[in-house]
Structures are given as structure tokens and as C-alpha cells.
Amino acid sequence: MDLQLKNIGHQYGDLDVVRGIDLDIPRGKIICIVGPSGCGKSTLLRLIGGLERPIEGQVLQVGTPPADSINPLTFVFQDFALLPWRTVEGNISLVLEDHGLSGKEMEAVISDVLARTNLSDFRKALPKQLSGGMKQRVAIARALAVRPAVMLMDEPLSALDSQTRELLIDDLVTLWTREPFTAVYVTHNLNEAVRLGHSIVVLSRRPGEIREIVNIELPLADRTLGNHQLEEHQKRLWQIMREEALAADQELIDD
Amino acid sequence: MTEPAERQKLVDFRGGGFVPRSNRWIGLLIFVAILIAVEIGTRTGFITSLTLPIPSDVFATFVELWRSGLLWKHLVPSITRLIVGALFGVSIGITVGILIGLFSIVRAGLAPVIAAIFPIPKIALLPLFVIWFGIDEGSKYALIAFGTFTPTVVATYGAVDNVDRSLIRMGQSFSLTWLSIVRKIVLPGAMPGILSGLRISLAIAIILLVAAEMLGAEYGIGAYILEAGSLYDLERLFVGVAILSILGVTVSAAINWVESRLLNWRV
Numbered sequence: 001m002d003l004q005l006k007n008i009g010h011q012y013g014d015l016d017v018v019r020g021i022d023l024d025i026p027r028g029k030i031i032c033i034v035g036p037s038g039c040g041k042s043t044l045l046r047l048i049g050g051l052e053r054p055i056e057g058q059v060l061q062v063g064t065p066p067a068d069s070i071n072p073l074t075f076v077f078q079d080f081a082l083l084p085w086r087t088v089e090g091n092i093s094l095v096l097e098d099h100g101l102s103g104k105e106m107e108a109v110i111s112d113v114l115a116r117t118n119l120s121d122f123r124k125a126l127p128k129q130l131s132g133g134m135k136q137r138v139a140i141a142r143a144l145a146v147r148p149a150v151m152l153m154d155e156p157l158s159a160l161d162s163q164t165r166e167l168l169i170d171d172l173v174t175l176w177t178r179e180p181f182t183a184v185y186v187t188h189n190l191n192e193a194v195r196l197g198h199s200i201v202v203l204s205r206r207p208g209e210i211r212e213i214v215n216i217e218l219p220l221a222d223r224t225l226g227n228h229q230l231e232e233h234q235k236r237l238w239q240i241m242r243e244e245a246l247a248a249d250q251e252l253i254d255d
Numbered sequence: 256m257t258e259p260a261e262r263q264k265l266v267d268f269r270g271g272g273f274v275p276r277s278n279r280w281i282g283l284l285i286f287v288a289i290l291i292a293v294e295i296g297t298r299t300g301f302i303t304s305l306t307l308p309i310p311s312d313v314f315a316t317f318v319e320l321w322r323s324g325l326l327w328k329h330l331v332p333s334i335t336r337l338i339v340g341a342l343f344g345v346s347i348g349i350t351v352g353i354l355i356g357l358f359s360i361v362r363a364g365l366a367p368v369i370a371a372i373f374p375i376p377k378i379a380l381l382p383l384f385v386i387w388f389g390i391d392e393g394s395k396y397a398l399i400a401f402g403t404f405t406p407t408v409v410a411t412y413g414a415v416d417n418v419d420r421s422l423i424r425m426g427q428s429f430s431l432t433w434l435s436i437v438r439k440i441v442l443p444g445a446m447p448g449i450l451s452g453l454r455i456s457l458a459i460a461i462i463l464l465v466a467a468e469m470l471g472a473e474y475g476i477g478a479y480i481l482e483a484g485s486l487y488d489l490e491r492l493f494v495g496v497a498i499l500s501i502l503g504v505t506v507s508a509a510i511n512w513v514e515s516r517l518l519n520w521r522v
Contacts, residue, residue: 071428074428081421083422083443084521098430098431098435142429
């Protein structure tokens with residue numbers, strides 16, 4: 001299943017958030033969306049995922065999601081959004097319970113995703129016992145459990161420290177290499193974008209419009225820390241974004 | 256290292272205090288100290304027998320009450336009234352509170368009504384309840400139920416309002432059913448607020464219990480206190496008051512226990 005954005009525009013009251021967004025999200029690719037703060041990246045993601053309704057334009061599903069997909073459009077949130085009163089496995093079973101799976105099937109899915117995210121030893125832990133990185137791994141495991149057609153990741157690593165972020169980037173690359181998934185990955189971190197994105201969409205400051213789309217051909221697995229080619233890309237992205245970021249930074253906020 | 260050694264001084268520590276630490280023994284110590292002081296004061300005549308009873312006499316009266324079996328005769332109806340009344344008030348209160356929290360229409364309709372009846376001293380309505388529900392147990396149940404109902408409603412819908420919206424959005428993003436979101440996200444999320452509301456409502460329930468029993472009951476802690484008061488029997492009065500105190504502490508301990516079981520996920 002692919003996604004197609006057609007001339008998406010959205011406002012909150014008088015405030016134009018995003019405008020005229022046309023974008024294709026092809027199967028098996030990670031699309032990164034970067035832009036200065038307040039440019040409507042997260043709003044755009046919520047529009048794609050159906051958590052908000054766009055005022056202008058349409059988000060289209062092209063083709064049908066795979067039959068075994070329980071929740072085709074699945075979010076991974078910046079704040080993890082784990083239920084603190086449920087254990088790791090409870091948080092994963094939460095999203096499976098409403099879909100008529102037998103206990104055995106559910107158990108199999110949970111074991112599988114926990115193994116894939118290296119969490120098998122933490123099954124019975126409560127979120128309060130986990131570090132930020134582990135919490136986000138649980139959230140990723142939960143997202144994988146519903147076999148999404150498209151993962152919608154809203155700054156998934158922004159609440160983590162930089163070492164944990166490196167580890168999780170590696171995890172995501174490994175996950176993708178083993179079994180390519182489709183993702184829209186919103187971030188303000190250009191390094192994450194060049195490490196994970198097959199193409200990178202740069203938004204302008206508010207109201208967000210597409211400034212440029214940068215494609216990176218290098219396979220994800222080869223994008224090591226300090227790779228020369230990636231640094232060139234990151235530098236170029238920063239040149240595009242710098243002015244926008246500066247202008248966004250100096251904007252007065254009036255309510 | 257050739258320079259003359261400069262004067263060394265420890266950096267002053269100034270980060271102390273302002274951290275609450277638990278020390279349960281001090282509370283008990285103060286309590287015992289007050290009792291001993293009163294005991295000495297009343298025995299020496301420094302405190303007259305009209306002002307305060309001798310604590311050891313109060314204790315003796317309590318033991319006698321226990322031995323004679325009258326303690327249970329007073330305590331059982333009181334606790335029954337408390338449980339029945341509070342059960343009605345709290346369960347209806349939580350239900351209405353959740354409905355107000357979930358549905359804007361219910362909120363628009365009921366929130367002002369609740370705000371209007373909250374400040375009414377429920378004791379003032381006792382005569383009315385006597386007419387409506389009868390002079391015996393019915394009116395007492397109703398008074399306690401009504402008194403616990405309003406604070407429970409207010410605490411519950413406040414708690415529902417405070418449930419982390421991002422968790423609800425997460426539930427929606429995984430296409431959970433509405434009922435699942437309410438049952439698995441909203442209710443557990445509101446539980447801390449509901450339980451702390453319960454603390455207040457149950458304290459109010461004890462106060463109303465005594466008030467109801469003072470206005471017409473043969474047996475019950477309130478009746479016992481009223482009788483002691485009208486005879487100016489300070490020992491028995493204080494026994495009654497101590498029983499209420501113990502009742503309050505027990506209820507609070509019970510809520511603590513429920514909290515530690517239900518809310519062990521809290522950081």
C-alpha cells in the first residue's frame with residue numbers, strides 16, 4: 001500500500017499550518033520530513049494518520065493494505081505513550097486485544113516483536129522501570145505488533161539522549177534491513193534524517209510548504225557514523241534549512 | 256608547586272533542608288507525650304476534672320464498654336450505615352463523574368447542578384430525608400450517600416479530565432474501540448484522582464454518620480456521644496471521639512492499601 005498526499009492544507013483558526021503539500025509515500029521506503037520548529041511537521045503526520053482531518057486536500061491510500069495488517073497506519077510517538085499501569089507485554093497486548101486474536105496468536109506476536117526489539121528479558125517490567133531508550137523500543141515493538149503498512153514516526157528519538165539515539169538508529173536500520181517497512185519519519189534532527197531517510201522532505205517555516213526533496217541512494221546499512229557522503233548531504237540540508245530556521249526562530253508569537 | 260600554598264577551605268554546604276522525610280515515630284511520640292502531659296495535669300489537679308477527663312479513666316471506660324459488649328452494639332450499626340451509605344454515594348458518584356467527564360452534553364447539564372448542591376450542608380437536609388426515607392435507617396443511608404456523592408463526582412470528573420490526552424490519542428491511533436479506550440485508558444488513568452477524592456468523601460461520610468445518629472438513633476457512635484455529652488460524662492464522650500478517630504485512621508489506612516495495590520505503577 002502506498003500513500004498519496006494531494007494538495008494538503010490545514011489551518012488552526014486563522015493560523016495557516018501547512019499549505020499545498022503534494023507527496024508520494026512509496027512502499028518499503030522511509031520518508032523523512034524535516035523543517036524548523038513550528039512548521040507543521042507533526043500536524044502533517046497526524047493528517048496522514050487520520051488523527052486530524054485536513055481542511056484542504058486529501059490523503060489517499062493507493063492499493064489495499066496487506067491482509068494480515070491489523071492497523072495499517074501506526075504511530076510511534078515522541079513521548080512513547082505507554083500505559084504506565086501495564087507491563088511491557090501488557091502494553092503490546094493492548095493494541096491486539098480488540099482484534100479477535102486467540103490467546104495463542106497474541107502470545108506468538110508478542111514474543112516475536114519482543115525478540116525483534118531485544119526486549120524479551122523485559123516482558124514483565126513496568127514502564128517506570130525502563131530507561132527512555134527502552135520505553136521507545138517498547139513503543140516500536142508495539143507498533144510492529146499490529147503489522148503496519150505504514151509507520152508514522154513523530155520525532156521518535158527526540159526525547160532521548162544522543163547515545164541512546166545512536167543505538168536506536170542502529171536498531172531501526174537493522175529492523176528495516178531485515179524486513180523493509182514503509183515509514184514517514186518526522187524529525188528536526190538532520191543527522192537522523194540522513195541516516196534513516198531514503199528521501200528527505202524539507203519543509204519551509206510556517207505555513208509549511210515543501211522546499212525541496214533530497215533523495216539519498218546509499219543503502220541504510222552502509223550509512224555509518226561519520227560517512228563522508230552523508231555529511232555532504234547533511235551540510236546541504238542545513239544550507240536549505242538555515243534561513244528558514246533563523247526566520248522561524250525570530251518570529252514573534254502572537255496569540 | 257613552587258608557589259606558596261594558598262589557604263584551603265571547604266566549600267560551604269548550603270543545599271540542605273526542604274526535603275520532606277518520613278518519620279512515623281515522631282507522630283506517635285508526640286501523641287504519647289500529649290497523653291502523658293494530660294494524665295499528669297489531671298492527676299495533679301492542674302487541669303480540673305471539668306476541663307478534661309483523666310486519660311487512664313477514659314481507657315478504663317473503653318475497656319468496660321468492650322467487656323459489656325455494648326461496644327459492638329454501637330459500632331456494628333454505625334459501620335453498617337457507613338458502608339451502605341458510602342457505597343451508594345461513591346458508586347453513583349463515580350458513575351456520574353465518569354459520564355460528566357466523557358460526554359459534553361452530560362457535563363453541560365449536570366456540572367452546574369452538582370456545583371449548586373455541593374455547598375449545601377447536607378445535615379440541613381436531614382429533616383427532609385426523614386420525611387422522604389423514614390426515621391430509621393433509610394434517612395441515615397440517604398444522608399451519608401448524598402454527602403459522599405457530590406465530592407466523589409467532582410473528584411471523578413476532574414480525574415477523567417486530567418487523563419493524559421496523548422494516551423487517548425495513542426489508543427485512537429491503534430484503532431481501539433471507544434469502550435476499550437474508556438476501560439483500559441481513561442478509567443485506570445483516572446484512578447489516582449478518584450482514590451484521592453475517596454479520601455475526602457469517606458471522611459465526610461464519618462462526619463455525617465455521627466450527625467445522623469445524633470438526630471435520632473438508639474445505637475451508634477453518634478448516639479453514644481450525644482448521650483455522654485448530655486450527661487456531661489467526659490470519659491464516655493472521649494471514648495466515643497477516640498473511636499471515631501480510630502475509624503477515620505482505619506478508613507485512611509484501607510485507602511492507602513488499595514492505592515498501593517492499584518497504583519503500584521506510579522513513579
